[in-house]
Amino acid sequence: MTRKHDMRGTLRSFLGRIVRMPTMDEWRLMLALFAAAFTIILLIWYVSYSVEQRLQEQRSRLQAEGALRLADIWVSGFIADYAQFLNVIEDGYAFKGRLEGEVETAALVQDFSAWVRAKPDIAQLRYIAADGMEQVRVDRVGDAIVPVGQSDLQDKSARYYFQAANSLPAGSLYLSPLDLNVEGGMIEEPWQPVLRLAAPVFTADGVRRGVLVVNLDASSILVKLDLLASPFVRRIQLLNADGYWMGGVARRDRWGFMFDKETTLAVRAPELFTDMKAGVEHQGGAQRYVFAGLPLGETIAEDAGFERVETADTPWYLLVAYPRAPAFVSSENLPGFAVLFLASAVFAALASRLINHRRAAEARVRAAEERMVRIDRLAGLGGLVAGVSHELNTPIGNAMMVATTIDRRAESLQEALQEGRVGRNAFARALDDIRHGTRMTREALEGASEIIGNFKQIAVDQASDRRRRFSLERYLLDTISLLQPQFSKGNVRLVSGPMDDVRMHSCPGPLGQAVTNLINNARLHAFPDGAAGTVTVTAEGKDGGRVAITVADDGCGIAPEHRDRIFDPFFSTSFGKGGSGLGLVIVHNIVTGVLGGDITVDSAPGAGTRITLLIPLVSPLRGIDSNAYQTKEHGP
Template sequence: MNFSHFSALGRLSRRIYSAFLFATVVPTALAGAIGVYLSLQTLKNETLRNLDQEVSVRSQGIGRFFDQLSSELLYLANERGLIDVIAARQAKNITLLQISTSRLESDYAALARLYPHIYQIRLIAADGQEWVRIDRKWDNVYVVPRAALQSKGDRYYFREAMEVKLGQIYVSPLDLNVEFGKIEWPERPVIRVATPVAGANGQKIGVLIINLHADILMEQIQQMANARQGVAYLLDNQGHYVSRSADSKTGEFSMEEVGKLNTIFPAAITKNLIESGSSPKLGDGWIIAHAPINYARQAIAENSKGKWRIALVFPERQLFLAVFNLYLLYAVLFAALVVTALGGYALSRRLLRPLEDLSKETDAIIRGDFTRRVSVSGNDEIAALGNKFNSMAGRLYESSLAINANRDRLEQEVRTRTQELEHERASLAAVIEHTADGILAIDNQSDICLLNPAAICLLGGQPARPGVSLTLFWPQWPDIVRDAMNTSLRCDVQLPQQIISLAVTPTSAGFIVVARDVSRERAIQEERRELDRQMFQMEKLTTLGELAMGMAHEIGNPLAGMKAVAQAMQYEEDIPPGLIEALKRMEAEVDRLSDFLRSFHGFATPHAIHTIPCDLAHILDDVLFWTRKDAMNRGISFKLESFDSLPALAADPQQLKQVFLNLLMNAVHAMPEGGVVTVKASIAENSARIQICDTGVGIEPPVLNRIFEPFFTTRREGTGLGLAIVRKIVEQHGGTIDARSTPGYETCFSITWPLTGNQYV
């Protein structure tokens, strides 16, 4: 820079240029240096604080889940149903044991449905044999049959849980589930939570164990890894860990010894993580934050106490990428300041002197004297600027006159319009405040911006202040937003205690929602539909009763004649033995048909049944005698399985024949191209289960839902009463019947027939 030119400038030029240097360049450079340092420290401290808070919040959430699960486990270990089971086993009362065990299985199944992360619930006796077991397969919860219960006496978690004091909780380390000596596939990490169970004398007689999918923990650490693009860890109480990174695939995991961490991180970082050092910690090129998972603090057993922890680790360089951008920004800024200083020096020589005149005349115009003008000689840009200044001053003079004239008018209009807007706003606020429907304004991030008292009531009366996400109250809201993105939408939100009807209107800033509680309206509609269905069913049953009495009257007399002829022919001489046997069977079938007519008549007017011990194999032999010929003509064969071990059934033999005759004939009609009808029996708990399966055309789902309705049939020659009578007979005997079908493949009817207590033993 040539300072000789600087000394030649006028006093104002020197002062402006000096002020420019000391007021702009120096403070900006100093502020840049301080800004870089403070930005670095603030970013570091804020990131570490947020990181520690995130890990702590997630560990607390996991701890609360285990607290709730432990409370449920201690409650189940002392509930009345378990006491009844123990008492029944000690008293060797089989009937009471079956009832109390079924009730206990129902309670355990209800708990498993409540917690989707529960994998198994088991009650194991002191000898290691399972008493009760509830399993989850995918989304289905079912009770394991008693014949499939296993012995778990050799499992480490059973032995350690038996050592726990009554009223305390045992928590196993993280491992894989083993069934029948093999690791269950697909592999999933499992945590077992158990507590001992006491008998009437206060002695431990077994343990109650819940197998918990570790997915609930894996999801938390996966979310941390995704949010920070780092690696999240879960360390159990036995020196193992599982890690998840942002690029981990769903379902993949690997359990490792904590000692392996020494091969991944520096010794100081590994020691801090394993020995629960300070958190968060920054050093050796890494950032680490970890927090313990505290749960069931008062009830946890000594052999289960350990340092379950979650941790998040990522490289330190990731934190300072933004700081490097700041350094670059300030470097560019510094270069710009140097260029600006040099340019300011050059321009000041050319501009400042004429600008002093412009400044004086501008001050006059600022004071309101629009008659002032400036005189600048030359034909360069400065002269052009002077001419433009004079033109501007002239226009300002004209504009000032117009502005002064319009100012008063505009002020009056503003006052009038302001009063009108205030009145409209007050009216609208009163309408929104006192309307019976809930009104909410929701932004594009699903946060509540505005709501009235009626909306607060619809949100459960909770303090739903503006800024809170609507998804916390209505989990279905994201789906509603997707459907209402481009058009208005009316829909219902189904909540546990109420049904809310919504009218959603999209706006540029989000959505306007009008909500109303329609729970009572929906309940009334449902009750009305149920009453209509019951009235229609009663009308059908009344018609069936009239039809039954007419048919019984018209068919009864010919049946009596047929029976008389069959009885008379049996006393003829020279009758072949085979024909006599056929006549006896014919007479028996006539009797059965007569009984059927009476049961058909009794479909609308039920009558008492007379049960005797019935051999199911003998019953089926009689039924097959009448159906085998028709089946052979169609190319159909019968296959009977597992009837040797089936005890006698308490049933009305004629009605039992009617049941199997209808089902077998339906199976024959369902296989026009031939096939196999399989009839197999089994014993499950205190009932017999008989299945009749064909390989026919199957039944479509809409038809399958109505096959037991009276008068519903898909055959032109059918009456629609066969399966309705079958279900009525089965239900009169205390049993149940259901059907499943795969169209084009098979149809299977399952009958559950109750057994007596002696039969079960």
């Protein structure tokens, strides 16, 4: 029960931090994150959408062009096939014999009936004499093949297709307009699209004997065009030379020329019709178009072997419309915009909270690091106090001893004066002794005062990040002097090596703390089991306004597997022996942060360790308090 209660409390605490009203800083961060997320995702979406729509439009165009090519091939091939069929009939034995008067009409009727039965697209096959009177006619009525009797044959001399074909020379073909079949002056119902192919016929002597006419049921052409359409390609529109629709549109818009209606592309889209006739790509409008002209005369002449093909209303046109890609900002994408807006808002809210939590955690870490540095400084000051107390013992002890001696000498002189036993020479010797002792006392106290003064300056420096001008050599020597007592009880010596006397305008406190930590680190870790050795501190001026401070030892060195981890927090090989795992971490933070420098480590097992601090003579201003902006020189 208690565990469940704790889990609920934790959940409520977490939700309270997430759901609470944002602060002004959080609002600013949230708005910035929202703007960035929304803009980036919108840009990516726009680019991908544009590329996808462009590719989709190209695919639609290629599919439309492919459908048009297939339609062109099929329509032209269909008509050319029946044109060639006329040549075959004309060259047949029965028809030639009928022209020469050698074959009876009944034989030709039988031959025509066989051809109509073999070709399901033939609606009517006729032979019309030169005077315009039908001689032989075979009709298809439903599935039946019906030869027309002599009494029902008609005079076609006034029909346009007879007149046009009967005037053509041998080896020619007339292709009529594609229209609806008319019987008795009325358009046949249901509509029967008809295409007529008519060829003039001649005897072997070249005498014109009339016209051979085949009426094709053009419904198969329109049905085939509909079958060539696909989910990606809309219906293929078929238009004549005047822009009237014959297929691919609604029934009410077809065959306008048969009903005296101006339902043409030229009326409804004159610019498109003009571009189509000119063969140029049409620009503009909500639709994209692909079109092709059908030069049927040339195709039939080439494929069917006619020398001349007369056409009535060609070229025909095939037209396919496909939609233009919608704009990015359109109603189609409104749901996407809404989702993007909500997703960006949720992301901004959560990210801002997480970022603020991270900032708070980092602030706590920085505060902990600062406390750690302060604790380390206090520990360093504690070591300095021990060293100072040891150093003060000697001058103060000497002063006490001399003062005691003077006191005794003065007391003896006083007794001698009271007894009248003091001669001139004895009195002069006593005064000399007192004067010499006073001088010795003063020198001892001056030494103690100097030690205290140096300690005071170093203690003040290490207690703050104040920047000031100082002599690096003197500062390092004073630091080494104060640390000497910590080396007095072991076999390790602390010595100063060559030092260039450079003037710095930097932070002596952090610098002294870093050097002290390096020296103490060498004392604790470089000489295990009481081994003897030396820790040497040197300073060398470098080009570019920098100085290299080196703390080197001749101890055991650092193992290769530990070398990359020595600056990791709480990493130490001597826990329980004075190592906290924080000394080198503090050194690294001070050198690379406050002092604006770099730190390098050169070490090998058994060959000692050499740590070099490469820092500028003038430290950067970051991380320095207001007391650092002084130019007056204090102390060493």
